Amino acid sequence: MWNISKGSLTLFILQFITPPTTPYRVVATSHHAKMAIKDPKILVETPVKSEEIDIMHATSRQSTSWQGVRTAVTDGPVCTNTLIGGTPMIDVSSIFSLNKDVKIYAKCEYMNPSGSIKDRIAGFMIQAAIDSGKLKKGMTVVAATSGNTGAAIAMACAVRGLKYIVITNKKCSIEKIDSMKAYGGQVIVAKSGVPADHPEHYQNIEQTMVDRDPENLFGVNQYNNHDNALAYTKTLGPEIYTQTKGMITHFVAGSSTGGTLTGTSRYLKSKNPDIKAVIADPKGSVLWDNFVNNVPEEDLKVGKWEIEGVGKDSIPGVLSWDFVDGAQNGDDASSFFTCRKVASELGILVGGSSGLNLHAASVLSGKIKKGMIVTVLPDSGIKYLSKIFNDEWMDKKGFTGKQQKAENGQIFWKSNAK
Numbered sequence: 264m265w266n267i268s269k270g271s272l273t274l275f276i277l278q279f280i281t282p283p284t285t286p287y288r289v290v291a292t293s294h295h296a297k298m299a300i301k302d303p304k305i306l307v308e309t310p311v312k313s314e315e316i317d318i319m320h321a322t323s324r325q326s327t328s329w330q331g332v333r334t335a336v337t338d339g340p341v342c343t344n345t346l347i348g349g350t351p352m353i354d355v356s357s358i359f360s361l362n363k364d365v366k367i368y369a370k371c372e373y374m375n376p377s378g379s380i381k382d383r384i385a386g387f388m389i390q391a392a393i394d395s396g397k398l399k400k401g402m403t404v405v406a407a408t409s410g411n412t413g414a415a416i417a418m419a420c421a422v423r424g425l426k427y428i429v430i431t432n433k434k435c436s437i438e439k440i441d442s443m444k445a446y447g448g449q450v451i452v453a454k455s456g457v458p459a460d461h462p463e464h465y466q467n468i469e470q471t472m473v474d475r476d477p478e479n480l481f482g483v484n485q486y487n488n489h490d491n492a493l494a495y496t497k498t499l500g501p502e503i504y505t506q507t508k509g510m511i512t513h514f515v516a517g518s519s520t521g522g523t524l525t526g527t528s529r530y531l532k533s534k535n536p537d538i539k540a541v542i543a544d545p546k547g548s549v550l551w552d553n554f555v556n557n558v559p560e561e562d563l564k565v566g567k568w569e570i571e572g573v574g575k576d577s578i579p580g581v582l583s584w585d586f587v588d589g590a591q592n593g594d595d596a597s598s599f600f601t602c603r604k605v606a607s608e609l610g611i612l613v614g615g616s617s618g619l620n621l622h623a624a625s626v627l628s629g630k631i632k633k634g635m636i637v638t639v640l641p642d643s644g645i646k647y648l649s650k651i652f653n654d655e656w657m658d659k660k661g662f663t664g665k666q667q668k669a670e671n672g673q674i675f676w677k678s679n680a681k
């Protein structure tokens with residue numbers, strides 16, 4: 264427990280909250296405080312009707328004709344919320360599969376309205392909080408984020424007439440910081456590289472702010488909020504299952520909160536327990552050692568990586584290894600050059616976690632005899648024009664010429680998963 268009532272965190276937070284009505288008592292909450300949310304029964308209790316989901320099927324071939332762009336349109340005008348989900352799936356096998364008997368498909372999650380997969384969870388978590396009475400009229404929504412959840416929360420708040428404050432850290436690209444501001448709320452940029460239990464860690468700032476003013480602030484707590492994973496169990500999982508006509512054999516995704524991986528895999532495994540889920544984790548993240556080497560949380564050592572939005576410095580409460588079978592770890596350079604390949608060969612701009620996922624899917628395709636791998640393209644490359652797609656930045660960071668070949672990558676499998 265930190266006791267810094269007159270310390271730097273107080274000053275840091277006070278500058279964003281005006282005017283303070285009472286003196287603040289600073290209690291930094293440990294990141295270890297988690298909810299027990301690993302219960303697969305959630306799925307059984309909340310079945311999904313396939314007709315609830317609006318799915319757009321993509322062609323499996325590259326088409327240069329404009330008619331090939333979209334095969335499903337809605338009948339009339341829609342509202343902002345209706346733009347979320349129902350994303351097309353593209354066939355990237357010809358570029359990324361190392362085996363002619365393995366297909367690789369990728370869900371275009373960057374097509375969600377705020378530019379990322381996080382639109383699926385933001386509205387879901389906010390609406391659940393309103394419906395349960397935890398988020399009341401007049402309260403301000405507070406969310407710690409690596410950037411995409413912040414933009415999605417901003418959008419979800421805008422459509423509901425709510426105020427928001429989002430907290431990110433200095434690793435976040437300027438494009439993401441600006442987009443979080445654009446919806447009219449406040450953005451706090453905390454330090455990056457501070458330990459996960461430090462009071463100035465962006466996740467702990469959310470908790471501290473909410474602890475001090477629970478009447479007026481509602482904390483989203485995406486890392487421990489079970490509605491995060493549930494949103495994927497109810498939308499992404501069913502979409503993937505339907506779009507592949509149940510033929511998916513492997514699901515690959517990176518993890519920050521673990522919502523995408525846990526929630527989607529939980530649905531897919533409920534339909535077919537043989538479907539395997541593989542985490543794509545950047546080198547330096549602690550998730551790898553916790554999953555692969557069973558290193559306990561208190562002994563994990565965090566490294567450095569540049570890919571935004573995936574990999575963690577602590578184990579989030581939403582992530583459940585029960586729904587994960589294997590792991591692949593890629594480096595920054597492989598991810599970023601994969602993004603550039605996707606841009607120049609597919610004409611699609613995606614972010615670093617998409618590059619990591621595609622690289623992992625490619626490695627996996629070389630390790631299995633046959634199958635259908637589905638992965639996600641979580642956000643748009645437009646959010647990283649100043650980084651991944653900027654030659655100067657890539658040179659400065661020393662990535663140029665450092666890409667790993669997918670042929671040389673390895674997959675770790677849980678002993679009962681092979």
Ligand SMILES: Cc1ncc(COP(=O)(O)O)c(C=O)c1O
Nearest residue numbers: 518519520521522523572616641
């Ligand atoms: C770009 C990007 N990819 C992937 C993820 C991981 O998603 P999840 O939090 O569901 O594990 C995030 C999360 O912030 C993200 O921003």
